[in-house]
Amino acid sequence: MGLIAVKEANCKNCYRCLRGCMVKSLKYKGNKMDVIEDQCILCGNCIVTCEQKAKILVNDEARIRRMVEDPDTRTVVSLAPSFIAAYGQDNRNRLVGALKKLGFSFVEETSIGASEVTRAYRDLIEEGRMRNILSSCCPTVNMLIAKYFPDLLGELAPVITPAETHARMIKKHYGEDTKVIFIGPCLSKIHEAGESDYLDGALSFGEINNWLEERAIRVEDSEVMDFDKHSGYSRIYPIENGILYDLKQKDAKNTYDYLAVSGLENVKALLEEMQAGKIEKAFVEVNACTGGCVNGPLMPGGRQSFHRGRIQVDKYARHPIGEDAPVKVGMACHHKEEMVEANIPGEATIRAILSQIGKPTPEQELNCGSCGYPTCRDKAIAVYQGKAELHMCMPYMFDMSQTLANVTLSVTPNYIVAVDEDMKIKECNLSAQALFNVTRNEALQKYIFDFIDHSDFIQVMDEKRNLYDKKVSFENLGITVNETIIYVDDQNIAIGILQDITAEEEAEQKQYDLKMETVEMAQKVIDKQMVVAQEIASLLGETTAETKVTLNKLKDLIADGNEK
Template structure:
C-alpha cells in the first residue's frame, strides 16, 4: 500500500513536488503528480511543500482504534521528539492523554535508543575500518539502498531505536501490541519491513494523534498526569536533535580516534553519499538525519517548522533535567540488521533519443536548453530522460508552452481581419493586432506605449471597465479613417481588461446607402409618373364627369403601395 497518496482534484500543474523531491521519485501523468513508491525515500518533503495540499499520508489510526475496541493491550512507543512537538505543563500529561485514548501504557522510544547507542559504541571499540553511518533514520537507509547501494557496507548493521524498543516492550509484556508514534512517515515502511518480524504493529504520526485527541476531546490540560512505563531515558532523549546521537555516544565513553560528523537535510545527505562514493571521508562516525536539524523537524510533526529552534531547546532541557548519566541496560535484545542493494535499474536513452525528445519542445541544440528548472528537473536533458522513462510529460516545459500559447495567440490576432484592441483598467493599451496597425497607421510597439483615448473615443471602454459588463453589437464610425465598424467589447474578469473587437462593415454600409439611394430615386420617379398621371386623370375626369379629388386619392394610394412594396423588398 502506498504511504503517500494524492488528492487528484487538488493537483494542478504546479510541479512543486517534482522540484523539491530530492530523488525525483514522482511521475507526472495526465497532468497529475503521483509518487513512485518503489523509488520514494519517504522524506516527506513533497508533503510539506505542496502548495495545494494535494499529497496525503495513509494512516494506521483506524487499525489502532480497532485494536483498542477489540480489547487488545496496546502500548504506545513515543518518539522523544514529542517533547518538542507538544505544549504541556509536564511530560506525564502526554502519558495521561494517551491513556485517555485507551492505550494500556506509554513508553519513550529513547529506551531503545540506549541499546542502539551501546551497539554503536561497541562497533567503535572494535575498531572497524572505514566509515560507520548511523541507521536510525529509515529515510536515509532507503536513500542508500535504492540510490547508493555501493555504500550499504558503510551503514552500521544495527536496527533503529523504534525496533529495539518494540522488542524490549514485547519481551517485558508478552502478548502486547506495540504502536509507534512520531513525526516520521518513513517509520511506516520500516515497521512493515520483513527484516523486523513485525515487531511494530502500527505506526501513528503526531498529526494522527492531534486529530484523534480533537475528535475525542482529550486535551493535556484536562487529563491527569500518568507515569511512563519505562525508566528514565536520560541523555538518550537527545536523539531527535542534530548531534543528539553523537552526544549520547560520547556520554557512553571513550570513542577512540574516530572523527565525528553530523549531517542533516536531504540535500546534505545526498552530498554525503557522493563524498563517501568519492572516498573523501575515512574513519568517520557519521550521524545522519534526512530531516533538517533532526527528527524534531519531521514532516508529520504537526507544527510549524519555524518552531524547530524552540523545539531543540526543549529537547535539550528535557534531557538535562533527567541527568546526563547513561541508563543501565538490564535486558538483552537482538540489534543486528543487514542492508541490501534495492536499486531500481531504469533504461537510459541514447543521445539521439534525448535530442529527438528535446526537439519536440523546440530545443534543437544546446543553445536552446534554458535549464530553468520550471518543470522540476535541474536540466532540460534530465527532463528529457524522465520523459523517456514515462515519469514526465512534454508539456511540463513552461517556456515551451508559453511560446506555443503566444504563437497561437499571435496567429489568431494577426490572422483575423477584425481590429482587436485590449486595454487595462487605466485604459493603457496591452494588445494591438495587425488589423489595428493597418487602420491607425502605427505599429504594435508604438501602440503599447499609448492610452486608448490618444487614438479614439474611449467612452465605451470606460463604461465596460466601470460596470464590468460586456457591451454588445454597436455601430461605431471612424470618420477620420473612412471606416464604419460593428463594435463588441468583452470584459475579461480574470485579467481585469476590456477587449474590443471591431468588424469592418464599411462596405456593407455603402451597399445599404446605395440601396437607400436607389429606393429614393425610384420613389421620385414614381412621383413624377403620378404627377403626369394626375394631369391626364384631370383631363379624363373632366370628360367623364369624375371629380379630380377622387382620382388623386386613388393615385396616391397607388404610389404608397409602390413605396411600401419597395420597402418590403
C-alpha cells in the same frame, strides 16, 4: 496501496512536489502526480511542499484504534523523543495522561531503544573494521542507500533502528502478545512498522491530535502521569548531532572521524563522495530531515518551528531523570539491496526528445528547473521512462503561447485595444496601431479618447459588464465598426475588439440606393403607363360612342326598308 495518496481535484500541475522530490519518484499522468511506490523513499517532502494539500497520508488508523480501545489487548506507546518539540516540556507528563485516557496501557519513550543503538554503534567504532559507518536510525536514509546507492550498503551500520529496538524490548518485557504502537513525526516509520514483526503500527502526532480532539481530550488539561520507564541522555537523538552527542556520553573510543549530515541533498552529496572513495574512517550520523527528526514531515503545524524544537529537545535531554536497566535484545540486521533500475536512453534519443520542445542543441537547454527536474536532459530522460510528459516545459509552453498570441493579434484584421480605468491605452495590436497612425510605444503614451469616442469604454468600466456587437461609426476615422468591449476583472481593464464593417456598410448602402433607384424608375413607368392608359381610354370612349350612333342608324334604315 502506498502511504501517500493524491487528491486529483487538488493537483494543480505546479510541479512543486516534483521539485521537492530528490529521487524523482513521481509520475505525471492525467494532469496529476502519482507516487511511484517502488522508487519512493518516503521522505514526505511531497506532502510538506504541496500547498494545495493534494498529497495526503494513508494509514490504517482505524485498525490501530480498535486495537487500543480493546480492553483485552495490552498496548504500549513507543513515543518518539521529538514529542517535546510538538507538545512542549510543560506538557510532557500530561501527554502521558492523555494517551492513557485514549486507552493505551503503557507509555514509554523510543529513546530507551536509542540508548541501546548508541551502545551498538560504540561497539562498531571500537571494533574499527568498517571503512566508514553510516548510522542506520533513519528509515528514509536506509531506503535511499538500498535503492540508489546499494554499493554502500556495506558501510551502513548493521544495527536496527531505535523504534525497532524499543519494540523488541517492550515485547520481551510485557509479553509477546503486547501490541506496540510508535508515535512520531516520521512517514517512513509508518512503513517500517508495516514491515516489522515487532512494531504493530505507527501514528503521526497529527493523527494522535485528531483522535484526542474527537474524544474531547485536551493535553493541557490531562492528568499528570509519569512514563512507565525512564530513558537517559539518548533523548537527544531528534536533533542534528544528537547521536554523536550520545556517543560521547557512552565513552566510545574515537577511532573514527565524527560527522553529522542532515537533509537529503546533503546526504546524497555525502554518499556520492563516499562512492568516489573520498571519505575514509568516518562515523556519519545521517538524517533525511534537515536539522533532525524535530523537522519531520508529519510534525504538527509543518516545519515552521523546528529551530525552537531543537532547543527544547536539547534542554530536555540534558536533564535526564535517570535510565532504567535495559532489556537486552538482538539488534543486528542485514540491509537488503532494492536497487532501482535507471533505464537511461542513448544520446540520440535524448536529443530527439528535446528537439520536440525547441531544444535541438545543448545551447538551447535552459535548465531552469520549472518542470521539477534539475536539467532539461533529466526531464527528457523522465519522458523516455514514462514519468513525465513532453510538454512539461514552462519556457517552451510560454514561448508557444506567446507566439500563438502574437500571430493571432498580428494577423487579425480587427482593431484590438486594452485600456485601464483612466482610459489610458495598455496594449493594442498592429491593426489598431495602423488605424490610429501611431507606433505601439506612442500608443501606450496616449488615451483611447485621443482617437475615438470612449463613452462605451467608460460604461463597461463603470458597470463592470461586457458590451457585445454594438454598431458604432467613427466619423473622424471614416469607419464603422461592430464594437465588443470585455471587462477583465482581475486586471481591471477593458479590452475593445472593433470589427471593421465599413465595406459591408458601404455595400449595403449601395444596395439600398440601387433598390430605391429601381423603385423610382418603376414608379415613373407606372405613372407613364397610367397616362397612356387614360389617353387610350379616352379615345376608346369617343370611338365607341360614334360606333354606337352609326350602328343605331344602320339598324333603323334596315328596319324602315323591311316595312315597305
